[in-house]
Amino acid sequence: MENLIHIVRQLDAKFKIKSFGKDPAFSRFIPQVYEGEVHWREKFEPEFNKLFNGLMIKGNPEVKNIFLAVFPTKEVLEGFIENGESGDLLFMHHPLLMECGDPNGKWGRGFVPIEEKLLDEIRSKGLSVYTCHAPMDYHETLGTSQAMAEALNVDITERFIHDDRHGCIGIIGNVEKTNTEDLIENLKRIFDIPYVDFEGRKKEIKKVAIVAGCGDKTQWMQQAEDKGADAYISGEIHCHIDNDYGRKRFDEVIDYARQTNMSLIGVSHSASEYLVKKTLMAPWFEEKFDFEAIHLIPQEDWWL
Structure with a gap:
């Protein structure tokens, strides 16, 4: 207690x-x-x-x-x-x-x-x-993107999407050579999701960019591509919010996907951010405190 x-x-x-x-x-x-x-x-x-x-x-x-x-x-x-x-x-x-x-x-x-x-x-x-x-998104050891990178065994080479006060929310690094289809299957297993959201090219992948949560900003995708990423992995690559804002953002990514050379892969906003609770926060709480139990509560539907 x-x-x-x-x-x-x-x-x-x-x-x-x-x-x-x-x-x-x-x-x-x-x-x-x-x-x-x-x-x-x-x-x-x-x-x-x-x-x-x-x-x-x-x-x-x-x-x-x-x-x-x-x-x-x-x-x-x-x-x-x-x-x-x-x-x-x-x-x-x-x-x-x-x-x-x-x-x-x-x-x-x-x-x-x-x-x-x-x-x-x-x-x-x-x-x-x-x-x-926001403090968890920017955290370098207990962060949302950090948990994704560790699950994918990413050899981190740099961080991007920078804030002058708090650091970066995105991660770029090397992975063992794979291809888009195999990477998608691995992501489905890691995040326990039935399917991913996909745009862009299917290709050989050796370098990935990771942005947990809402990563559907084409300027972030372009930054990742400029830094040599073969795949851009996020919670969301598309905004699927049913209003004018969501449809505008959706169209922007569709336009970007037509010309990008990357694989753009979304694993669901909530699943991408649940991983840090499961793999990093639960062990941290277990080490720091004397609780009777630590309970994980996954969503019934990750694509809510």
Whole structure:
């Protein structure tokens, strides 16, 4: 059993939460999806309402078990509420569900709020929630892209998509020689997905670029190609959000794919970011703390 505040301080320090200031994405999207619907500032911790990372919901002080997930889907939160004991902690990457859409199915709605009923059930049961978005994407040892690179045995040669304050979110490196078809089969196995999203060329692959999460920016793809990558692997190579923004981004990648020499491969936003929970964060929590159990909560549908 561990003290909640001790865990929070360790996480805040490891991911340098305060140095990031306001999370650039969720400082915009949380107010947008909740305003006029839910008094969200009353549900979340005051510090979270400033930074949009860190301890989001504060439950009882003694933590027996920790739960790890990516998005707060209804199924993930219901599983946490049902199986968590008073004081238990849910550590997620995102404080909002993002319906990213399915390349072989229905397009998504984008950011979706957590149902108020679920927030109230978490609070009434004395459970806690901690989320870490941008600080985890930039982290070089416990990062989302880092976990993907390690799973693919990438010999990292450089990092890209640079921020002057925080470093890089993308990774480039060499892999054992393979081809597009075999790489796709390996990715399906690693991320436990039925299919990938694919554009571009099928070819021999010796160098890859990795961007976890939402990598559907053609300027990032071009950076990777300029640095000699044969394949660009991301959570998303296409935006499948059903609005004008999503369709514009989708068309941009289609245009880029016609002229690129790379293989562009998407493994789903959520699956790409779940890997770090499974392979890096779970062992880190096991080493640092004395929990009764560490529970991974995968999504029922990675292509949500």
